[in-house]
Amino acid sequence: MKVLLTGATGLLGVHLAGELLNQGYEVKAVYRSFPAQINKLPWFKDVDWTKAAITEPADVRRTMKDCQAVIHAAARTDPYPTSLSAYYDANIASTEHMLAAVRKWDVQRLVYVSTASVFRPGTLENPATEESPYAFHLMDSGYIASKYEAQQRVLMAVDQGVNAVVVNPAFMLGPYDFKPSSGAVIRYAMQNRLLIYPGSGGKSFIDVRDAARATVNALRLGRAGGSYLLANENLPYDRFFQRLARISGKKKTMLPLPKSLIRFAGTMASVGERVLRKPLPINAINARLLTQDNYYSGEKARLELRMPTASLSKAIEEAMEWFSMADFYSPNDLKKPSR
Structure with a gap:
């Protein structure tokens, strides 16, 4: 079976490509441009790379044929700006194009990669599940709102006969984060002696390879129309950053910032966004997300998608090892991967 994979150059995407190959699938991977170093990926040459724009219906139809x-798995994932319109083409329209092409070519199954954040998060004692209400109070985030809208369109398509499953990954960590995305927090911990972090709140974390395994398994497992949270370890930020410091092997000074300070900065930044008419790295909704409990349960995915749950510490260790090696690659080797 040949699988079309979008978002193949992102952290989850590169591991999806490897897991697909490992499970015996052929992989046609869509890319817009290659990030530096991606030709160092062990399975790079085993993937059929196809340049296309997921925002162009003709490209989507051609590549899926x-x-x-x-x-x-492709999406715009940066946490700013707040405007939903900034995410519409990449996250919502692209999903509509995928659904149209799935119908045209009678594709056997679509797995849509959403985000855990579309569900209202829970607490450490009672993490959220797929039965939790949607996070309508967080829809001021253009990213979350766009992923919710795209997920709903996939679920509506299921009611119309499309065979689709939704996976909702939590915060993923691991090696081969070429851009980097979530791995930026690991590099931050590696490169700085002073670690500044939110003094309240926390996240659900998962080894990206476990998320990739569950997502690929969803091609043959899982109920059509079902959503599956891909989450493993729930950690408050203080425990997470202490773990980063310990695994780095270097002495760190820890500085937690009060929730009130972070949210005040976010509020001021949102005012600045309106005055300057351009997005800033923090705003009111992102400050709220950064300081609240964001905890989820992956029990359903473990049972129905056979999702493994490796140690988060191992994912951090291997990410740090990979970043250490990646920093030594020659810039002349990183401009354009060879075919």
């Missing part, structure tokens, strides 16, 4: 299944 000879595929029997699709994993749509």
Whole structure:
């Protein structure tokens, strides 16, 4: 079976490509441009890389023509700006194009990669599940709102006969984060002696390889129309950053910032966004997200998608090892991967 994979150059995407190959699938991977170093990926040459724009319906139809299944993992994921319109083409319209092509070519299954954040988060004692209400109070985040809208369109398509499953990953960590994305927090811990972090709140974390395994398994497992949270370890930020410091092997000074200070800075930044008419790295909604409990349960995915749950510490260790090696690659070797 040949699988069309979008978002193949992102942290989850590169591991999806490797897991697909490991499970015996052929992989056609869509890319817009290659990040530096991606030709260092062990399975780079085993993937059929296809340049295309997921925002162009003709490109989507062309690339999907000879595929029997699709994993749509591509998305704009940066946490700012707040405007939903900034995310519409990449996250919502692209999903509509995928659904149209799935119908045209009678694709056997679509796996849509959403985010855990579309569900109202829970507490350490009672983490959120797939039965939790949607996070409508967080829809001021353009990213969360766009992923919710795209997920709803996939679920509506299921009611119309499309065979689709949704996976909702939590915060993923691991090696081969070429851009980097979530791995930026690991590099931050590696490169700084002073670690500044939120003094309240926390996240659900998962080894990206476990998330990739569950997502690929969803091609043959899971109920059509079902959503599956991909989450493993729930950690308050203080425990998470202490773990980063310990695994780095270097002495760190820890500085937690009060929630009130972070939220005040976010409020002021949102005012600045309106005055300057451009997004800033923090705003009111992102400050809220950064300081609240964001905890989820992956029990359903463990049972129905056979999702493994490796140690988060191992994911951090291997990410640090990879970043250490990646920093030594010659810039002349990183400009354009060879085919």
